[in-house]
Amino acid sequence: MEFIQLNELILSKYDDHYTKLKVIFERTIELIETHHPDEIAIEAPFFGKNVQSMLKLGRAQGVAMAAGLSRQIPITEYEPKKIKMAITGNGNASKEQVAKMLQQLLGLKELPKNLDSTDGLAAAVCHFFNSGKVTGAKSYSGWDAFVKQNEERVKK
Numbered sequence: 001m002e003f004i005q006l007n008e009l010i011l012s013k014y015d016d017h018y019t020k021l022k023v024i025f026e027r028t029i030e031l032i033e034t035h036h037p038d039e040i041a042i043e044a045p046f047f048g049k050n051v052q053s054m055l056k057l058g059r060a061q062g063v064a065m066a067a068g069l070s071r072q073i074p075i076t077e078y079e080p081k082k083i084k085m086a087i088t089g090n091g092n093a094s095k096e097q098v099a100k101m102l103q104q105l106l107g108l109k110e111l112p113k114n115l116d117s118t119d120g121l122a123a124a125v126c127h128f129f130n131s132g133k134v135t136g137a138k139s140y141s142g143w144d145a146f147v148k149q150n151e152e153r154v155k156k
Contacts, residue, residue, distance in 0.1 A: 005035075008117040017056065021063045028067035040068040041127030043119060044077040078126050083119075086126035098122050 009027055011020040042065060045058045068075050081091035088101045099111050099118045102125065112118065 005031075006112050006117045006121060007031075008112070008114055017059075021059055024060050025063040025067050028064045029071070032067065032071050032073065037073060039127065039131075040065075040073050040075045041123040042075060042077050043083060043123050044079050046080050076127055078123055078130075083122050083126040086129050087122050095119075 007027075009024065011023060014020045014023065042061060045054065045061060048054050065075050078086075084093040084098055085091040087093070087098050087105070090097070093101075095115045095118070099115045102108065102118055102121055103111055105125065106121075
C-alpha cells in the first residue's frame with residue numbers, strides 16, 4: 001500500500017489572512033515536490049450560510065489550486081455530496097461516517113483527532129474511484145445496485 005499522509009495546517013497562529021494563504025501555498029508546493037503527484041483532487045467550494053467563511057475557504061482552495069497549476073498538475077474538483085457518496089454511498093453522510101469508511105477502506109490503524117484532515121483523503125479516494133483506474137472493479141449506480149450484485153458479501 002502507498003504511504004498515506006494526513007496533515008492539518010494550524011493557521012490560527014497567524015493573524016494576517018494573507019500570511020495564512022502564503023503558508024497554504026508554500027505547504028502545497030512542498031507536498032508536491034515531496035510526493036510528485038500526477039493529479040490533484042480537491043473539494044469544490046460549497047454554499048454555506050456564513051459568507052465570510054465561504055470567501056476565506058474559496059481563497060484557501062484557490063491558492064492550493066494555484067500551487068498545483070504552477071507545477072502543471074491537473075486538478076479535479078468534486079462536490080462535497082459526490083465525495084460523501086463515493087466513500088459511503090450516502091451524499092449526506094457525516095464527517096464521522098466518511099472517516100470511519102476511509103479507515104475501513106484503507107486499513108488505517110487510527111483516525112486523526114480532527115477529522116477535517118480526512119477531507120482531503122476523501123477527495124483523493126473519490127477521485128481514484130472516479131478515474132477508472134480501479135482494475136477489475138465493477139461500476140455501480142449506488143449501494144442498492146452493489147448489494148443486488150454482491151448478495152454473498154452482505155451480512156444479513
